[in-house]
Amino acid sequence: xxxxxxxxxxxxxxxxxxxxxxxxxxxxxxxxxxxxxxxxxxxxxxxxxxxxxxxxxxxxxxxxxxxxxxxxxxxxxxxxxxxxxxxxxxxxxxxxxxxxxxxxxxxxxxxxxxxxxxxxxxxxxxxxxxxxxxxxxxxxxxxxxxxxxxxxxxxxxxxxxxx
Amino acid sequence: xxxxxxxxxxxxxxxxxxxxxxxxxxxxxxxxxxxxxxxxxxxxxxxxxxxxxxxxxxxxxxxxxxxxxxxxxxxxxxxxxxxxxxxxxxxxxxxxxxxxxxxxxxxxxxxxxxxxxxxxxxxxxxxxxxxxxxxxxxxxxxxxxxxxxxxxxxxxxxxxxxxxxxxxxxxxxxxxxxxxxxxxxxxxxxxxxxxxxxxxxxxxxxxxxxxxxxxxxxxxxxxxxxxxxxxxxxxxxxxxxxxxxxxxxxxxxxxxxxxxxxxxxxxxxxxxxxxxxxxxxxxxxxxxxxxxxxxxxxxxxxxxxxxxxxxxxxxxxxxxxxxxxxxxxxxxxxxxxxxxxxxxxxxxxxxxxxxxxxxxxxxxxxxxxxxxxxxxxxxxxxxxxxxxxxxxxxxxxxxxxxxxxxxxxxxxxxxxxxxxxxxxxxxxxxxxxxxxxxxxxxxxxxxxxxxxxxxxxxxxxxxxxxxxxxxxxxxxxxxxxxxxxxxxxxxxxxxxxxxxxxxxxxxxxxxxxxxxxxxxxxxxxxxxxxxxxxxxxxxxxxxxxxxxxxxxxxxxxxxxxxxxxxxxxxxxxxxxxxxxxxxxxxxxxxxxxxxxxxxxxxxxxxxxxxxxxxxxxxxxxxxxxxxxxxxxxxxxxxxxxxxxxxxxxxxxxxxxxxxxxxxxxxxxxxxxxxxxxxxxxxxxxxxxxxxxxxxxxxxxxxxxxxxxxxxxxxxxxxxxxxxxxxxxxxxxxxxxxxxxxxxxxxxxxxxxxxxxxxxxxxxxxxxxxxxxxxxxxxxxxxxxxxxxxxxxxxxxxxxxxxxxxxxxxxxxxxxxxx
Numbered sequence: 001x002x003x004x005x006x007x008x009x010x011x012x013x014x015x016x017x018x019x020x021x022x023x024x025x026x027x028x029x030x031x032x033x034x035x036x037x038x039x040x041x042x043x044x045x046x047x048x049x050x051x052x053x054x055x056x057x058x059x060x061x062x063x064x065x066x067x068x069x070x071x072x073x074x075x076x077x078x079x080x081x082x083x084x085x086x087x088x089x090x091x092x093x094x095x096x097x098x099x100x101x102x103x104x105x106x107x108x109x110x111x112x113x114x115x116x117x118x119x120x121x122x123x124x125x126x127x128x129x130x131x132x133x134x135x136x137x138x139x140x141x142x143x144x145x146x147x148x149x150x151x152x153x154x155x156x157x158x159x160x161x162x163x
Numbered sequence: 164x165x166x167x168x169x170x171x172x173x174x175x176x177x178x179x180x181x182x183x184x185x186x187x188x189x190x191x192x193x194x195x196x197x198x199x200x201x202x203x204x205x206x207x208x209x210x211x212x213x214x215x216x217x218x219x220x221x222x223x224x225x226x227x228x229x230x231x232x233x234x235x236x237x238x239x240x241x242x243x244x245x246x247x248x249x250x251x252x253x254x255x256x257x258x259x260x261x262x263x264x265x266x267x268x269x270x271x272x273x274x275x276x277x278x279x280x281x282x283x284x285x286x287x288x289x290x291x292x293x294x295x296x297x298x299x300x301x302x303x304x305x306x307x308x309x310x311x312x313x314x315x316x317x318x319x320x321x322x323x324x325x326x327x328x329x330x331x332x333x334x335x336x337x338x339x340x341x342x343x344x345x346x347x348x349x350x351x352x353x354x355x356x357x358x359x360x361x362x363x364x365x366x367x368x369x370x371x372x373x374x375x376x377x378x379x380x381x382x383x384x385x386x387x388x389x390x391x392x393x394x395x396x397x398x399x400x401x402x403x404x405x406x407x408x409x410x411x412x413x414x415x416x417x418x419x420x421x422x423x424x425x426x427x428x429x430x431x432x433x434x435x436x437x438x439x440x441x442x443x444x445x446x447x448x449x450x451x452x453x454x455x456x457x458x459x460x461x462x463x464x465x466x467x468x469x470x471x472x473x474x475x476x477x478x479x480x481x482x483x484x485x486x487x488x489x490x491x492x493x494x495x496x497x498x499x500x501x502x503x504x505x506x507x508x509x510x511x512x513x514x515x516x517x518x519x520x521x522x523x524x525x526x527x528x529x530x531x532x533x534x535x536x537x538x539x540x541x542x543x544x545x546x547x548x549x550x551x552x553x554x555x556x557x558x559x560x561x562x563x564x565x566x567x568x569x570x571x572x573x574x575x576x577x578x579x580x581x582x583x584x585x586x587x588x589x590x591x592x593x594x595x596x597x598x599x600x601x602x603x604x605x606x607x608x609x610x611x612x613x614x615x616x617x618x619x620x621x622x623x624x625x626x627x628x629x630x631x632x633x634x635x636x637x638x639x640x641x642x643x644x645x646x647x648x649x650x651x652x653x654x655x656x657x658x659x660x661x662x663x664x665x666x667x668x669x670x671x672x673x674x675x676x677x678x679x680x681x682x683x684x685x686x687x688x689x690x691x692x693x694x695x696x697x698x699x700x701x702x703x704x705x706x707x708x709x710x711x712x713x714x715x716x717x718x719x720x721x722x723x724x725x726x727x728x729x730x731x732x733x734x735x736x737x738x739x740x741x742x743x744x745x746x747x748x749x750x751x752x753x754x755x756x757x758x759x760x761x762x763x764x765x766x767x768x769x770x771x772x773x774x775x776x777x778x779x780x781x782x783x784x785x786x787x788x789x790x791x792x793x794x795x796x797x798x799x800x801x802x803x804x805x806x807x808x809x810x811x812x813x814x815x816x817x818x819x820x821x822x823x824x825x826x827x828x829x830x831x832x833x834x835x836x837x838x839x840x841x842x843x844x845x846x847x848x849x850x851x852x853x854x855x856x857x858x859x860x861x862x863x864x865x866x867x868x869x870x871x872x873x874x875x876x877x878x879x880x881x882x883x884x885x886x887x888x889x890x891x892x893x894x895x896x897x898x899x900x901x902x903x904x905x906x907x908x909x910x911x912x913x914x915x916x917x918x919x920x921x922x923x924x925x926x927x928x929x930x931x932x933x934x935x936x937x938x939x940x941x942x943x944x945x946x947x948x949x950x951x952x953x954x955x956x957x958x959x960x961x962x963x964x965x966x967x968x969x970x971x972x973x974x975x976x977x978x979x980x981x
Contacts, residue, residue, distance in 0.1 A: 041887065
């Protein structure tokens with residue numbers, strides 16, 4: 001039985017008609033056409049589908065539509081503001097923090113969530129934050145470098161840049 | 164191939180602007196799409212009237228199909244089409260394509276050209292996961308429900324899972340080749356000598372012969388993107404537009420045309436972003452044939468994406484190997500002869516089977532000068548999911564055995580393991596008895612650099628118990644000859660560079676970008692030759708209908724062959740422009756160059772002559788009556804197919820060399836290995852893009868560590884049991900060591916701007932380096948992979964009586980007295 005659900009998606013209040021047990025990932029990709037969030041395992045293990053739910057990184061493949069009622073959801077499409085890439089996205093480009101790009105959306109969401117709660121994470125904290133995001137290409141080296149660089153950039157500018 | 168490409172117009176090394184120095188550091192040209200989520204992968208394509216496809220897979224490893232009842236599935240609401248084997252002709256896919264049979268002879272060669280894999284099995288299933296029926300419906304849930312309603316009756320047949328048992332006379336016949344074939348696919352033997360001796364004669368005079376048995380395990384690519392396909396059908400033109408996660412779209416087109424009993428012009432295969440391949444997308448998954456047939460039958464676009472579990476059980480993995488190696492050394496510790504026997508567990512189907520046996524024989528002699536060889540590989544069919552190309556294709560297995568043999572021999576002979584490798588190391592100019600010609604080689608330098616970085620000489624006798632440093636040296640091909648993998652034609656690349664009337668060059672090259680940065684490097688090569696910036700060069704989104712042939716991204720061929728083809732196309736443009744401007748300036752066109760957005764004259768005394776790039780393009784068009792300037796180029800490795808007959812030939816245009824070194828500790832209680840540092844030195848000639856090369860090396864170390872310490876795909880009676888990322892362990896960000904890479908070595912004479920392979924063979928030295936370090940740390944002798952905690956724990960206990968003594972001997976006798 002389909003129901004109407006209301007939540008905030010990338011800054012816009014929206015209403016969707018969906019089965020309550022549909023996953024947020026399928027809703028985003030197939031109903032709303034936001035295919036930047038990727039499907040890698042459908043079991044909450046690979047992290048390719050990570051989105052931010054009220055500021056926390058969650059696996060959208062194991063989050064049901066009913067759970068996001070009234071919440072604030074940010075996907076990779078909602079990271080850049082007014083056509084401007086954020087420092088995090090720029091550093092991902094600069095440092096070659098992606099190769100095939102399939103895990104990138106999830107990586108960026110986990111990193112964004114980390115930097116919003118902790119602007120100056122240690123390397124260990126960065127690695128812990130992206131531990132749930134599997135990457136088969138990079139060996140994580142340049143991803144960690146990119147996140148460190150954003151943190152340093154925040155320091156250098158003397159004010160909190162929005163990741 | 165344009166052999167007569169005028170090399171006079173090639174940019175001279177002293178004039179390189181982009182490929183050398185600090186400037187050789189570019190960003191991915193598709194970067195914006197990838198960090199904003201706009202990049203479209205095959206499974207991202209979507210249409211409002213799209214149908215979702217799902218398949219019914221065999222739960223049994225070997226069975227006769229008695230009946231398939233699809234009536235309930237057809238009646239299920241939302242179902243639009245149900246397919247079984249009857250919906251496809253009797254054409255099997257997955258082989259090497261037309262022409263392969265004539266290139267390949269030997270002990271057993273059946274069907275290497277035709278393929279052996281049915282789209283949907285008709286009468287027999289040969290492995291768990293063989294597809295027998297498929298459904299498409301208006302929702303994924305409906306398609307899955309309908310698949311569950313399909314009733315298949317099987318009559319179970321005897322199956323074989325162990326490659327050694329499969330090769331015995333009374334084993335079940337997997338592929339129907341007949342009992343006398345003993346389930347063998349192709350075999351490859353290389354016998355030869357540079358000194359006119361046999362291996363037996365050389366073994367006779369040897370001062371020492373190391374003999375050992377080795378084995379490796381089964382893993383899969385586990386690309387983050389599972390195989391996916393999206394197909395639209397145009398009935399009016401009888402034309403399919405296919406977006407498929409593939410790294411060899413021309414081969415997809417070839418096999419689609421065969422299966423649909425038509426010609427290639429009906430299939431437009433669009434090159435989409437690929438979410439990781441590592442060799443796993445150089446095959447022809449049944450989903451693309453099924454999706455095309457469904458699109459044709461229903462008139463709707465059809466999307467077929469495998470689930471993670473389906474990806475595990477239906478797609479290919481890395482060959483498990485069983486190896487016996489005998490290496491003979493003379494009294495100066497030089498390798499004089501080698502004999503090996505290698506058995507490959509191929510699984511139920513052939514895939515690129517010719518390549519697996521042939522390559523595994525090539526690696527057996529690498530990276531050393533071995534003048535007398537007797538090397539043999541055999542690939543055997545078993546009732547398990549098939550094995551094929553995977554990053555470091557068979558090199559990861561063969562060079563594991565080869566390098567451990569070197570380590571153990573060095574200890575026996577009392578020579579430092581790094582120096583010992585250098586004694587027999589390959590050098591520029593060496594021609595092996597197998598016919599391989601080394602045109603550039605910095606292997607010894609990579610060994611020296613690794614030893615220096617690890618401070619080896621000072622540390623080797625001072626390490627604590629359970630602490631070890633391991634080295635490993637390997638070699639790999641840079642590009643391939645014809646015809647390996649499932650390649651139907653010559654393994655060439657065609658490229659076109661077109662310059663429009665605004666002076667904007669666009670490169671048309673179907674070189675697959677799996678993330679390694681192929682599109683970026685191709686654009687950079689054009690920019691370098693034409694004296695422009697990277698951003699001035701546009702990259703066309705290509706498909707099989709709008710650009711030249713490229714056999715695919717495999718065999719470490721993209722930069723070397725694709726790069727050379729693109730360079731020739733760019734130089735063809737440059738020649739035309741230089742000739743046009745020369746006519747205007749009345750000088751020799753060879754004295755004209757394209758630098759910094761200008762065409763300049765280098766004729767003595769006339770250096771002040773110059774013309775902006777765009778004016779030069781207009782000048783060339785004007786002289787040709789308004790025609791656009793279009794340059795074409797192609798490249799392939801000129802060799803013959805003798806290698807496939809066990810006769811000498813130079814398999815690859817060039818070869819690369821690497822040394823891996825690591826420092827680690829072993830927990831004796833748990834068997835857990837903790838690598839804290841990894842150093843990697845790789846001779847890839849001239850690096851074209853430093854960040855990309857670093858990324859490839861770091862990724863290789865990741866893959867190798869996964870292969871060695873974490874990943875292990877287990878099966879019970881042919882049924883895989885850990886088909887998810889919870890049970891199939893892969894390294895996370897917390898598991899990776901500190902990594903240092905070095906790749907600053909001399910350029911190759913034939914590679915584009917001197918570049919060679921990077922990122923495939925570089926996976927091979929990881930496992931032996933880790934094994935050698937564990938050996939040093941604990942004294943245990945290692946012969947088998949994986950080295951996950953369970954296996955290391957077992958070895959520590961099995962060798963309890965000898966390893967303490969061995970460790971003490973290594974530290975106090977061997978390393979202390981070097």
